[in-house]
Structures are given as structure tokens and as C-alpha cells.
Amino acid sequence: MAAHLVRPARLPMRTASPLAAAWRPATQSRISARQSPMLQTAVRYKSGPYGYTQAKALVFSKTGEPADVLSVHTHSISPSVPPSAVLLRTLAAPVNPADVNTVQGTYGAKPTFSSLIGTAEPSSVPGSEACFEVVSVGSGVTTLKRGDWALPASPGLGTWRTHAIVEDADTALVGISKDKLEGLTPEAAATSTVNPCTAWRMLRDYVDLVELSVRSGTGAGAWFLQNGANSGVGRAAIQLGKLWGLRSINVVRARDTPEATAALKQELTDLGATVVITEDELQERGFSSGRLRKELMGGESEKESPLLLALNCVGGRPALGLAKCLSDGGKMVTYGAMAKQPLTIPAGLLIFRDLSFHGFWFSRWGKVDPAGRRQTVETVLDLMRTGKFKPGPADTVEWTWDTPAETLQQAVAGTLDGFRSGKGIFVFKDT
Numbered sequence: 240m241a242a243h244l245v246r247p248a249r250l251p252m253r254t255a256s257p258l259a260a261a262w263r264p265a266t267q268s269r270i271s272a273r274q275s276p277m278l279q280t281a282v283r284y285k286s287g288p289y290g291y292t293q294a295k296a297l298v299f300s301k302t303g304e305p306a307d308v309l310s311v312h313t314h315s316i317s318p319s320v321p322p323s324a325v326l327l328r329t330l331a332a333p334v335n336p337a338d339v340n341t342v343q344g345t346y347g348a349k350p351t352f353s354s355l356i357g358t359a360e361p362s363s364v365p366g367s368e369a370c371f372e373v374v375s376v377g378s379g380v381t382t383l384k385r386g387d388w389a390l391p392a393s394p395g396l397g398t399w400r401t402h403a404i405v406e407d408a409d410t411a412l413v414g415i416s417k418d419k420l421e422g423l424t425p426e427a428a429a430t431s432t433v434n435p436c437t438a439w440r441m442l443r444d445y446v447d448l449v450e451l452s453v454r455s456g457t458g459a460g461a462w463f464l465q466n467g468a469n470s471g472v473g474r475a476a477i478q479l480g481k482l483w484g485l486r487s488i489n490v491v492r493a494r495d496t497p498e499a500t501a502a503l504k505q506e507l508t509d510l511g512a513t514v515v516i517t518e519d520e521l522q523e524r525g526f527s528s529g530r531l532r533k534e535l536m537g538g539e540s541e542k543e544s545p546l547l548l549a550l551n552c553v554g555g556r557p558a559l560g561l562a563k564c565l566s567d568g569g570k571m572v573t574y575g576a577m578a579k580q581p582l583t584i585p586a587g588l589l590i591f592r593d594l595s596f597h598g599f600w601f602s603r604w605g606k607v608d609p610a611g612r613r614q615t616v617e618t619v620l621d622l623m624r625t626g627k628f629k630p631g632p633a634d635t636v637e638w639t640w641d642t643p644a645e646t647l648q649q650a651v652a653g654t655l656d657g658f659r660s661g662k663g664i665f666v667f668k669d670t
């Protein structure tokens with residue numbers, strides 16, 4: 240993300256070059272939750288007298304709990320867009336667990352702090368996914384036009400902001416031409432770049448389930464198994480698996496009431512899940528791969544239907560429960576650690592059962608194969624347009640110019656609480 244010109248709301252600045260514009264000294268209006276509400280509804284010029292865009296961003300200057308370290312920073316963006324850059328207005332931006340972990344300082348990628356948007360202390364804008372609208376385009380940009388939508392091509396852009404200037408726009412963004420928006424919503428597009436792609440890679444890159452399906456000769460697809468099946472990644476795996484003719488066993492946590500659990504099971508079945516069971520059912524005494532086969536896999540034998548891939552979102556005991564169900568030689572791919580418990584695996588599963596354990600991180604994969612990443616995102620968008628891929632339920636939080644900082648902070652702080660009705664997504668209205 241490039242620098243953004245920060246200036247007092249009313250004072251025009253003449254800038255010799257776009258870069259100079261980007262580095263004007265800051266007049267900071269840092270709005271913390273504890274400050275006067277008057278500040279939060281300060282007079283606003285959507286486009287200032289000299290075309291400056293008024294912008295707000297959630298920022299943090301040190302890692303910690305979101306409620307303690309996040310604040311809202313107000314700044315202005317110059318109308319002079321550098322040649323390789325675009326000015327974007329944010330339409331929707333999800334709050335993913337990884338974003339919260341980044342704010343907490345516990346994620347694999349550490350935040351970088353800078354003074355580019357004029358915060359008093361060097362700061363970072365969290366958020367890795369979003370759907371933006373292109374507002375203006377630098378003279379050298381070839382892939383984006385005004386009115387197109389744009390998605391981050393890689394994480395680290397910093398998306399919890401109303402507006403942004405993005406340099407190297409042709410490589411930093413995946414554009415969606417304005418004549419190809421039909422069938423997409425900003426919320427769906429904003430959640431297309433990480434979770435569906437993660438599910439895609441994990442289903443395709445560890446075990447060749449499609450080949451296994453063909454080889455079985457039964458016409459029925461190969462099986463995979465996953466926990467956290469109602470997560471964004473889990474729902475994507477269910478749908479992609481179904482599209483590719485695979486069958487899935489999906490583990491979720493039981494809800495408050497049997498009716499609510501049944502409703503969740505039905506929701507995932509409607510998405511394409513073959514079997515949905517609760518964590519308690521999986522952990523029941525005596526539940527073994529034999530019982531799994533007899534009760535849930537239609538009595539199919541290990542030979543005709545080996546269960547070779549498990550996707551682990553949770554860790555701890557739930558992960559061990561999955562591993563025990565795998566056939567000999569099976570692979571478990573861990574991509575999340577929602578239970579915050581280590582993975583403890585008895586040696587017998589490695590020695591006698593030849594199971595292997597892998598970790599997947601989409602950020603790393605995307606760095607190695609940026610073209611593949613872009614292509615995966617574009618294919619997911621196509622599936623969304625044609626209704627073959629549905630985004631997960633959303634718990635939207637409206638972000639207008641007047642939204643109090645506390646509302647935004649709380650939306651972030653609640654993200655790691657379990658049993659949520661949907662993914663937190665900032666939906667930008669009058670900004």
C-alpha cells in the first residue's frame with residue numbers, strides 16, 4: 240500500500256510530484272474510543288475543496304488485544320495519483336482470524352509499522368482481504384479502469400480503511416471489470432481471495448482425490464475429512480469438493496440445542512457435504528475408523544474407498560480424532576489452530592499407520608506462485624458469478640463516516656469468539 244497524503248481538512252496543498260504529495264506532514268486526527276464523540280463526527284469533506292479525499296483507517300502502533308490497540312485515524316489523500324497507482328474506495332472488508340492474530344502479534348507474518356498515513360507513531364493498517372471500487376487511475380495503469388472492482392492480489396495490503404492509494408496496481412490488485420460484476424456482491428468478492436483458495440490448494444495438492452475417484456471405478460467420489468467444517472475454509476472445501484465429485488465427512492461443534500445443531504448440519508448438507516457429525520460424536524468412546532466406515536461411509540471398505548486426506552482447522556484433541564479416522568498412508572493438512580491447543584500425535588500413527596502431517600499457509604504458496612494465486616481467485620469469482628459457489632454467512636458491520644471507533648473495535652475483538660452467526664465483514668456505506 241502506498242503512502243497517502245495527509246493534510247489538514249481545509250488547507251489546500253500544491254504538490255510538485257505525486258510522491259511529494261504522499262509525504263506531506265500530518266495533521267492527525269487520531270480518534271480513539273476514549274475521545275470525545277464530537278471528534279468522531281467532525282465536519283467532513285468527502286472531496287475537499289481541492290479534490291482531496293477524506294479517509295479513515297483502523298490503525299495500531301503496537302501489537303496487543305484489538306480493543307486495546309486499535310484506533311481510527313483520519314487523513315486526506317491527494318487527488319494526484321502516481322502513474323502506477325490507483326485510488327480505491329473500500330466497499331467491503333472481512334475480519335478474518337488471521338487479521339486478529341496479526342494485531343495480537345501471534346501470526347506468522349509480523350506487521351510492518353510506518354508513518355505513511357501520518358499517524359503520530361508509526362502504525363499499521365490491518366486487514367488482508369477486501370473488495371474495492373476503483374475511483375481514479377494513474378496514467379501508467381493498464382489493467383484497471385474507473386468503476387471496476389479490485390481485490391488484493393496478496394495479503395498485507397491493509398484493508399480496514401475507507402480509501403487507499405495502491406502503487407504497482409497492475410500487480411498488487413486483481414481487477415474485476417465493471418461489465419463483469421453481475422452475480423457478485425462486494426461481500427462475496429471480498430472473501431474470495433483467501434479461504435476458497437486455501438481450500439482449493441489443500442484439496443488438490445496433497446492427495447490426488449480426483450484420480451483416486453476415477454481409479455475406484457465405482458463412480459462415487461473419493462472421501463476427505465475435515466473439522467471446523469462451518470468455517471469459511473471448511474464451507475469452501477465442501478463446495479469445491481462437491482463440484483469435483485468428492486465426498487466429505489465434516490466435523491462441527493454442537494450448538495446450544497439439538498435443533499440448532501440439526502440446522503447447522505442441514506446448512507452444510509445443502510452446501511454439498513456428504514456427512515456432517517459433531518465433535519462429540521467423533522470423540523465418542525469406541526468411535527474408530529471401522530465404525531466410521533460402517534455408520535457413515537455406507538460400509539465401503541478401506542480398499543475400495545481409502546480415506547487419505549484430513550483438513551485440520553482446529554488442532555488439539557479434535558485433530559487427533561481426525562487422524563485416527565484416516566486410512567494407512569493418509570495425510571493430515573493443518574491450516575488453522577482455532578482451539579489454540581498443540582497437535583499431539585501418538586507415535587503409533589506414524590510408525591504403524593504411516594500417517595503424515597503437513598502444514599499449509601496460503602500466503603507462502605501465493606508468494607511462490609503469484610500467477611497461480613491470481614488464476615485461482617479468478618476461477619473462484621467465476622464460480623460465484625454462476626452461482627456454483629456461495630459465500631458463507633456474514634455478520635456485517637456498517638462503516639459510515641460517523642461510525643464510532645468502538646463499533647469498529649468491537650467487530651474485530653469478537654472475531655475469535657466461537658459459535659458466531661457469520662464472518663464479520665465491514666460494509667462501507669457513506670464514506
Ligand SMILES: NC(=O)c1ccc[n+]([C@@H]2O[C@H](COP(=O)([O-])OP(=O)(O)OC[C@H]3O[C@@H](n4cnc5c(N)ncnc54)[C@H](OP(=O)(O)O)[C@@H]3O)[C@@H](O)[C@H]2O)c1
Nearest residue numbers: 437469470471472492574575576577578599600601657658
Ligand atoms: N493456513 C492458511 O493459509 C489459512 C488460510 C485461511 C484461513 N486459515 C485459518 O483457518 C481458520 C479458519 O479461518 P476462517 O476464516 O475460515 O474462519 P471463520 O470463517 O471465522 O470460522 C471460524 C471457525 O473456527 C471454529 N472455532 C472457533 N473457535 C474454536 C475453538 N475454540 N475450537 C474449535 N473450533 C473453533 C468455528 O467453529 P464454531 O462455529 O463452532 O465456533 C468456525 O468453524 C483460522 O485459524 C484461520 O487463521 C488459514
